[in-house]
Amino acid sequence: MDMTSTEPGAETTFMGVKREKIPWWPSIDLEKCDGCNGEYDCLKFCPHKVYTPLENPQRIAVENRYNCVVFCQACSKMCPKDAISFPSKGDILKLIKAERAK
């Protein structure tokens, strides 16, 4: 049994590549993020339990990165502070192609 990761979602695959080999999840700009004054729009929006809220100061954090749907970046559009970014789609696709060719 493969025990390389115990993180949620790590064992799933995307396009035939193990999810944990694909570095796709949101990055938070902590300078911009203010936790929407306790509203946490991204947390409320994402149905995949990617985010967790932090208190004092109020910020958002990524808790389950492999639960993030590869190529989905809908949460970044919900962010009023534009504090969420994602890797380049092209780079990730290249990486997936390379993994599939192995």
Add this chain to the structure above:
Amino acid sequence: MVRKYILPCAGYDRPGGKVTRDVAEQISKNHDDVIIGSMGALFSERPGEMRDFRTSEVYCLDGCGTNCASDLALARGRDDITSLSIPDIAGSVKDFDEKVDLVIEKLETEMNKESSKVSITAAVDSLRAIEFIEEKFDKFTLKVAKGLKYSDNDFWVRVEETHVRIGASDFFQQMTSDVYYVDLAASGTHVEMFDDAGAMESTKILAEIIVPVSGTIVESNTSLEDSPELINESPYDRGWLYLIQPDDISELELLRDASDYMAHVLEKAKKEVGKKVQ
């Protein structure tokens, strides 16, 4: 096969009201492809009724000069109906049975005309003969259309000569549940594989449309603006999203074929069901 939706007048007290219902009943006895519509259900937009109404040829039988049946069909978004006025067709005849026979004769003539006309567009436009792989899982019945390519984001691609048509899979629509708003990118937009182009909103979530191929959108399915439920009702056919001029058709090799995709969604479905139990 395109079915025929016959909408009889609802006026019991109207001169031709009973004629329209008798005509509809007799026609439906003699034709397997005829559905009798209900003014009440069409008025209240009952989902099953609306599906039949949208996917069929529509024949309205108007029992009097107010043309309620035709007016309602128009108000529900069909501008391609065939209207038959009972006073016009049978107003000069006294005998009830004779009236019925006259209208049936006229209606059958119209139905034959339409069939020959519609068969051309039907192949392009709707109700393709689609074969499915079906699997039952928990309370779900998952349907995957054969012959299409699928992305792991649950969108399908159908190659249509020089173009590709894309849409969301049956699994996607089941997970999303009832879609009530679809926002589509405009024709002429260029997209890269796995870009998002538009979104749909359902009672459960807002989901991005992640396009499974690179290319230029040449047409978007504008009927979804008024009828977003087609995503749920006809995910592989009338609920299509974009027609795309692909940049590089060999990209499709990265996608799954139907049986491979079925295995993939079964895994996902297990995970989804597991989540609910928690």
